[in-house]
Every structure is written in structure tokens, then in C-alpha cells.
Amino acid sequence: MTENGSKIKKNEWPLWEVFYQPKDGKPFEHAGSVHAPDAEMALQNARDTYARRNEGINIWVVPADKIVASTPEDRGPFFDPANDKIYRHPQFYSVPRASKKRK
């Protein structure tokens, strides 16, 4: 398989991850991926594949191997919300009652 496998890698167009902005003002979302020889064709393929019906008004394509991602093992400590740091929440603070009045 390895010999065959290396040939496969060489001939395959690189993989691009596709993100699109569904509407004006909305954040970008991941759509999927496409294969393309260069950025220009990646954009074109992404448009034809993932935005045929106004699914997006803007598209990003990113070489898949350039994406740095957290790992599932990070789930615990990396994303620990540090709930013990209660001073990060507005409820931690008290303000004079009078300041909340409108007039």
C-alpha cells in the first residue's frame, strides 16, 4: 500500500476547508471541504459545491493542513471555565440601588 499510497498523495489535488458567511453580519461557518489545485479554483469549487442556493454571501477557503485545532484530549483542562473565578461575572459586583433608576 505504501508505494501506491505515495503515488496517490502526489497526484491528488490538495484539500481545502470551506467556510461561508450565511448572511450579512453573521459569523462564518464551516461547510465542508473541496479538492483544488490552487486557491482560485478552490474558491470556485467551494462556490459550486456549497453555495448553489444563496447559502452564503462570502466564502473562505483554507488549506486543510494549515488549520491548527485543539484535540479531544484538551476537552477537560484546556476549556476549563475556571468557575471558581467568580469575579469574572457581573453578579460578583454590587452597585448602589439608586444608580439603576431611570429618573
Added chain:
Amino acid sequence: MDEQKQLDAFQKRIDNGETIEPKDRMPDRYRKQLIRMMSQHAHSEIVGMLPEGNWIQRAPSLKRKKVLLAKVQDEAGHGLYIYSAVETLGVTRREVVEDYMYGNAKYSSIFNYPTLTYADICVIGWLVDGAAIVNQTMLARSSYGPYARSMVRICKEESFHKKQGYEMLAKMASGTPEQKKMAQDAVNRWWWPTLMMFGPPDDQSPNSQELIRWGVKSKTNDELRQSFVDMTVMEAKAIGIEIPDPDLKYNHETGHWDFGEVPWDEFWEVIKGNGPMNRERIRARRKAYEEGAWVREAASEYARKKRLEEEKAS
């Protein structure tokens, strides 16, 4: 962690309704089953373009031609969404596609039947896409995130596919006696192969239980088949089309439509490669793949040269 513990931990995530993502720990067998099932699904979308593509140049009107073109283009998109999801499991696009063109991978048996008249195009939209909707609506809740998300995207497009076919068939079925006959003849030919799309009966489907336990599927082949029949009977009645099954009968106790025995011998023959169009489909796919090779190479070469020039310039 030993193997059993890992399996138990994975099963617990599934039972909690959690979604599995590409980098998550997953049993080898789960990954293998997904690769098999998803790539089979993707191949079906691609091969499925052939029977319909057969009629694009002979569509009865400009309107129908535009509709069919758009539908077939969607099917290409479906194939690409799913291939992109399969690749998250650590296989390359190339090995996956070459596996059905030159290897043993399968695609849906339904696409090994010929499209003899334009009525077949109507019936494919109504029945074949209708059956696909039943299956894919379930898969949109699949435990594997990328697969489920590709299904959500696909389901949004399938209702157009089904409706254009159903509408067209309704028109044909209310036309001249010849048109009526043509419509009914197409339904007669496609009905049983459509029921086979849901796969073999539960007691002959070794993968089903495992896929259900892992939350890839949530219904058995027979359950899906039954809900398809229940949904379709009244649709047929409404347009004056007869379903070619003398045993079709409403069961007041179960609330479902009972139906006759699916010709499973035919199904197994088609799976084995002996359907009317198996050889032709593979021949057409290989031809497109091989004759397009120089285009893919030229595009790669163009991209490489452009990159070199840019590097020199900077």
C-alpha cells in the same frame, strides 16, 4: 485504558446522544463501518447522475431540461459533501473513488436499472428521491458529526428533487392514454427496485444492528421500507397511478400498509453485478475518470508553475 473500557466509554457517549467528531477516539470498527457506508452512499450520488443524465439532451421542453440539469448538478454536490465527510475519517478521496471503479466497493443497486423513457425521470424523482429522503432524514441524526451535517445539507435539496418528479408524473398520468400508459409502465418497473433501496430484510442484514447500536442509523431497513410504503400509497392514489402489488392492503390493526414479497433474488443478482446496467455504469465512470486525468494533471501543473513564479517574484 484497555480495549473493553474504551469501547464502553465510546458506547456511553453514543447512548448519551453525543456527536462523534473526526479527531475523537473511536473504535476501529466504527470507523471502518462508517467509511464503508458513507463511501457507498457517496458513490451512489455520483453513479446516480448517469441514468438521469441520459435524458438531459432529450428533455421534452426547455423547462424540463433546466430542471433536470439543476437536479443532476445537485446530485454531484451530494456526492462531494459525503466524500468530504468520508475524508475526515483518514482516507483519501482517490482511494475511496477508485475502490468502486476498480475494486469491490458498492453503490446503490437502484442505479443499475435503465431509464427507458422520460417517464422514468419522473418516477426516479418521485420514488427514488422519495426513498432517499426517508433514509437521509434518519441519517441527519447520525452519531458521526460530519455525516449528519452533510445529510442536513442534502435533505434541504431533496424535496425539490421529489416534487419536480411527482409533479411531472402527475401531469403525465393525466395526459393522453399513451402518456398515461407510459407513466404507469415506468412505475411498474421502478416500484420493486425502489423498495430494495432500503437494503435486505432485517434478518439478512448483518450490519444493521451494529450501525443502530452505534447510533449511525436509528431505524432498521424494514422499518424504513414500511414508512416509505405508507407515505407513497396515497401519493400514488392522488394522481391515478397504481402500485404494482396485488398484496398491498391497509392493515387496520397496525395502521400500516401491508405489501407483498420484494423479489430478493433479483436484488442479490444486481448486487453481484448482474443487473441490467452494472457493466455500463462502471464503464461510463471509468471513462470519465480516465479521460479527465489529463485535465487534473494540467491544472496541478499550472498551479505548480504559478507558485514557482510567485516565489521568484518575491
